[in-house]
Amino acid sequence: MFSEFHFLRPLWLLALLPLLFLLWRWIRMQRSGGLWEKVIDPALIKHVMKSHSVGVRQFWSPVVFGLIAVLLIVAMAGPVWQRWPQPVYGTQDPLVVVLDLSRSMDAGDTKPNRLTRARHKIRDLLRRRPDGQTALIVYAAQAFVVTPLTQDTDTIASLVPVLETDLMPEQGTRPDLALEEARELLTQSDAGPGHVLLITDGIDGVDIDEILDDLKQAGHRVSVLGVGTVAGAPIPSQSGGFITDKSGEVVVTKLNTEELRKVAERGQGGFQILGAGNSDLLALLQNMAAREVGEVQAGLKTDVWREEGPWLLLAALPLVALAFRRGVIPIVLLVICLPLAQPSHALEWRDLWRTKDQQGADAMAEENPEVAAELFDNPNWKAVAKYHNGDYADSAELWSNDTTVTAHYNRGNALARQGPQYFDEAIASYDQALDLDPDHED
Numbered sequence: 001m002f003s004e005f006h007f008l009r010p011l012w013l014l015a016l017l018p019l020l021f022l023l024w025r026w027i028r029m030q031r032s033g034g035l036w037e038k039v040i041d042p043a044l045i046k047h048v049m050k051s052h053s054v055g056v057r058q059f060w061s062p063v064v065f066g067l068i069a070v071l072l073i074v075a076m077a078g079p080v081w082q083r084w085p086q087p088v089y090g091t092q093d094p095l096v097v098v099l100d101l102s103r104s105m106d107a108g109d110t111k112p113n114r115l116t117r118a119r120h121k122i123r124d125l126l127r128r129r130p131d132g133q134t135a136l137i138v139y140a141a142q143a144f145v146v147t148p149l150t151q152d153t154d155t156i157a158s159l160v161p162v163l164e165t166d167l168m169p170e171q172g173t174r175p176d177l178a179l180e181e182a183r184e185l186l187t188q189s190d191a192g193p194g195h196v197l198l199i200t201d202g203i204d205g206v207d208i209d210e211i212l213d214d215l216k217q218a219g220h221r222v223s224v225l226g227v228g229t230v231a232g233a234p235i236p237s238q239s240g241g242f243i244t245d246k247s248g249e250v251v252v253t254k255l256n257t258e259e260l261r262k263v264a265e266r267g268q269g270g271f272q273i274l275g276a277g278n279s280d281l282l283a284l285l286q287n288m289a290a291r292e293v294g295e296v297q298a299g300l301k302t303d304v305w306r307e308e309g310p311w312l313l314l315a316a317l318p319l320v321a322l323a324f325r326r327g328v329i330p331i332v333l334l335v336i337c338l339p340l341a342q343p344s345h346a347l348e349w350r351d352l353w354r355t356k357d358q359q360g361a362d363a364m365a366e367e368n369p370e371v372a373a374e375l376f377d378n379p380n381w382k383a384v385a386k387y388h389n390g391d392y393a394d395s396a397e398l399w400s401n402d403t404t405v406t407a408h409y410n411r412g413n414a415l416a417r418q419g420p421q422y423f424d425e426a427i428a429s430y431d432q433a434l435d436l437d438p439d440h441e442d
Helices: 008-034 034-038 040-046 055-077 113-129 153-162 175-189 207-218 257-266 279-291 309-326 327-335 356-365 369-375 379-388 392-399 404-416 420-435
Strands: 080-087 095-100 132-141 141-151 195-201 221-226 268-273 298-308
Touching: 008 055, 034 095, 095 113, 095 175, 113 153, 113 195, 132 153, 132 175, 132 327, 141 153, 141 175, 175 207, 195 268, 195 279, 207 221, 207 327, 221 257, 221 279, 257 268, 257 379, 268 279, 309 327, 309 369, 356 369, 356 379, 369 379, 369 404, 379 392, 404 420
Parallel strands: 095 132, 095 195, 195 221, 221 268
Antiparallel strands: 080 298, 132 141
């Protein structure tokens, strides 16, 4: 059993060297009377210095201190000699986000427009899913890989804000080509079953059944996040005005929820309509999590070393109790506390002097509401920052958690900013404010 004895963190044993030096100096000072022998007459020192008349008992403090320190150092070094079987847990499935960049995504039925809201939702998704591999594909008449599967979600998040419909060399809508690219990425990664999230406002009659069946056969699932409203909205033209058809009529693009729902069902994934809060994203993440973190892969186990260091801490307890009784506990506590690993937290220099709310107020004063919204801890101030940044949906969601007159009024404003489809909700929120304060001037 002890043939495999070793230390997981052997560098901790180097701490024994300064410990030996410290004990040697301590014992030597006690033997010589320390610095007092230089100022007290030798004939008097044995009567003045108590340690000179105690004999062997003068060494008990460094001995107790040394034993406690040795036990702690050896414990921190991690002595092991046995293995424990441990089940293997699967990591998150790889995810490919497919974003529609066809011109219809510029429609304003979801304020400020469909594409802006979709970009915000992607960034929220990346924040809520920091682990696992993620890729991003965009498409219109052609499909392009923005980032292959990677664990660096920060890089993906930094690219999302620059995605615009005019980046595409040719307009149209070919989700089949984008899904084919997604299948290729998942196949090349060799990471097992994955997930595809299609963010679009419509399929427009393109036949994608074959590629959906190929993805399903390979073990991949396809979920859909629909962007837009059933009422629809005209599509802004780059030259001004709105896009018209051949007869000169303004084209109104509408969200076909039934069509998108059927795509998700065929892809064995989930379907949600992009909304003001986070319920849509949470539902999709819950659907994706069905095969993700926490699933034990059947029959797979690995061995982990069983660390025996904690037993040495138990052995040190009687000595620590003795140190309390004898008065050397300040030194012992110092030795005990220093080696203990503490949870690490990200801390910036400014955090030492100003709270997050104060930093957020500074960002608002500098007319940077996007940064302020990230900094604020106070939900009401965060809602104000979101409003000024044009994130009206998130602002309305934050105000919905408050029941004051001001909160109802502000939520009504945030809802009204999102367009006619939210006017009824905005009016209801204004009515709630007036019920609480009939004389509310604003």
